Amino acid sequence: MSQNETSETAARVLVVDDDAGVRTSVGGILQSHGYQVATACDAYKALLRTRTFDPHVLVVDVRMPGLDGVALMGQVREAGSTAMIVLMTGFGSVMQAVTAMRQGVFDYLTKPLSAKKLLTTVEAALRQGRARAAVALAAQPRQLSPFDRETLGPRMAKLSKAFSKVAPTRATVLITGETGVGKEVVARALHHASSAPGKPFVCVNSAALCESLLESELFGHESGAFTGAVRRRDGKFSQADGGTLFLDEIGEISPLIQVKLLRVIQERQFERLGSNNSISVDVRLVAATNRNLLDEVEAGRFRSDLFYRLNVVSLCVPPLRQRTEEIAGLVATFIRQFSRRHQTPIAGIDDAALQILHDYRWPGNVRELENAIEHAVIMASDLVLRAGDLPASILRENVVRVANFEAEIPGARLAEIERYAVHKTLEYVGGSTLRAATVLGISQRKIQYVIRDTVNTVALHGRP
Template identity: 40%
Template sequence: MKLKNTKILIVDDDESHRQMLKAVLSEENCKITEAADGKDAVALSEKSSFDIILMDIRMSEMSGVDALKIIKARKPDIPILLMTAYGSVKSAVEALKLGAIDYLTKPLDIQELKLAVKNAVKNIKIEEVSDRDFSEIIGRSKEIKEVLETVLRVAPTDATVLISGESGTGKELIANAIHQKSKRHDKPFIKVNCAALTETLLESELFGHEKGAFTGAISKKEGRFELADKGTIFLDEIGDMSPATQAKVLRVLQEKEFERVGGTKTLKIDVRVIAATNKELDKEVKAGRFRDDLFYRLNVVTIHMPSLKERKEDIVPLSDHFLRYYKEKNNKTIKGLHPEALGLLQNYNWPGNVRELENAIERAVIMSRGEYIAPSDFPIAIQSALPSDSPLSKGGQRGVDVDAGKSIKDVEKSLIVRTLNETKNNRTKAAGLLGITRRTLLNKIKEYKIG
């Protein structure tokens, strides 16, 4: 992994250490920007785009942990790598929980530093590949990376692939990714929803029909298998296919041939088959609803798409991706998600998976009146995920006042005051509810002159 042209923000109040890091990373042809404290880092991250931020934890103006929280709330996709002295390892561990990708212990090992930066950039490249070549498959969780690794291994082959997973998890995106990364990428990618058509219509759709084959067949029609010749056909919700149609699909898989409905001419095709289902096909086989021989033909390679509740680490990058898209589509100047709103999304169970998250973000963008999306901008079902001990769930209040004209500091101060009131000034409990350390809360109380 090369680091050429990687944009890195180095944040350290020790100028000599900062210059050393700049010299080391400049040798790798990185583009370096410097900041002397956490406040400068926050400001620069707002104005400019960076591939990675390399930041010290202990700084005089604003700590690395505090800067991390603000940057992650506004730009959750920026990877942040922290540097710490041995005595502040505990703070580094806390920072990992807040979203830092890793931490390095001072004095730094140069090779370890370069490796950590390269690993961070490698993860970025995986997401860029997902966004460009994999039809916007967004995520950095272990689960989604395993899926993409399987896609990369299976795509160059002609193997039949069965994609399983709940509705809304993105099975069609995976099918498209396999096709785009295959040797058939410049040939047709034909999609068929097997659950959307009756048995008769599905058979005609798949195999085509001759003129006069049935009432209404006024002309010859080429089927989806024929249209997909030399390319890929995606059979979505194949578990809903009737036994009669299953038998005909099995023949295509085995013999690479079929006849149109009402026809006698046997047509030969060269097509790759990818199927998807939200059912457990092995159980459907045992119940007699799905042919075992077709199941074995389809089940050459299986890819399971995890539900969103199984990959909650991806909620932040997915939300950020949908937010960017829908605020541009709706001409909104929204800066990001308020931390409480982000916590709401992470607490919700997402029965509708990524599709439901996308719909929720679209609605929130439309409903939002402020610079930051608040919990009250989401549907009631999602608002109900607000923890009962959260100060924002008391007294019917479902959001923070983030109307235009209020700065993020005003919003933060308001949230701290409300939380302290709800906890009867119990600062330890308030810090826990706010997701920050007690020391950070005390610093905030002092900074905002909260009585």
């Protein structure tokens, strides 16, 4: 079987018809030729299946109760699907199908269907869909690299040099760093700067799946390989053929998966679950972890031979607290991103709020900063982000840091005594606003109000 045949037989087709007999016969013909097939009895169920099944082609009856096939096409496009659509029509609705072709339907088939015509039309739709996807990919702007910013510090500049050398190659890369530093961003940048940026980039979170599911996810399975495996399914290695497979949280995989993964790296071959036939792939492997894999090797939890196979080139992404010179640039990028997404016109951020972001420790790294700016953009009441727009968790740490004052009694105002009590209680309970509210017998909202009031006072006067 040729590579083109393999890609076509792995394609997903959704058959939509209110006639169960038509669904069964059309689905049977397609399944017998290796297609992955799902069915739906009306347009509403088809929309749900489109989201979960993500078909490459929809074969849809024109006339159905409720939404007809033409209306379904509009709904599918609104949902963001790029699936090619083939209509099935009786003699009386041929003109309707022809009119629908002017609106974007690929082709139509007249009932009763010819199996040969069905197969040739679906194959042609797949070829057209792939061609359109290639054109759309070529028209996309160049993927932003994490090393494009002008404010790179020495740590990221050093990483950028290593990145530029390894990116054009097919070498296996191990990306290390704390959670949230942007390991997946670096992996995507490697793919887009590689010799095959138009090929698939496939991502797998190794920690999100148990051993049996991860094995099926990576290598695929045959029909009947286990309970619930009703049809053959390609794994991520097959889907990434010619491109890049990104294995996130590689330190979490089990010993069994480690053995199988080692063989794929060494031999570039694997078998689907339930099959003895070897499949060859050309995949660039990029792995990432927040663990120290050498410690895992010494503890006997990670195979040393697999570690050395993965660690051909190692890229260590430093935590955000060690590259604070990038914060201003990242903040500007995130403000633009979330202003567009939430249709909120934000021009920038004031100096006091930016200083708070610079002084914060960022245990969640770039991901936490990204979330903080999205929160601030949503909560902003002005064209400029201010300290009070930032999340309470960031303000709370800043308050504890700057609010080093004593309330003199007598002599202090009631508001100062209240502020002092709140800050000292926050220190005592480890920063939890809920626990502080319980200790003081006031609402959590009141605690948050005092925090924001202190931040705003410090921003204006330089003291609480």
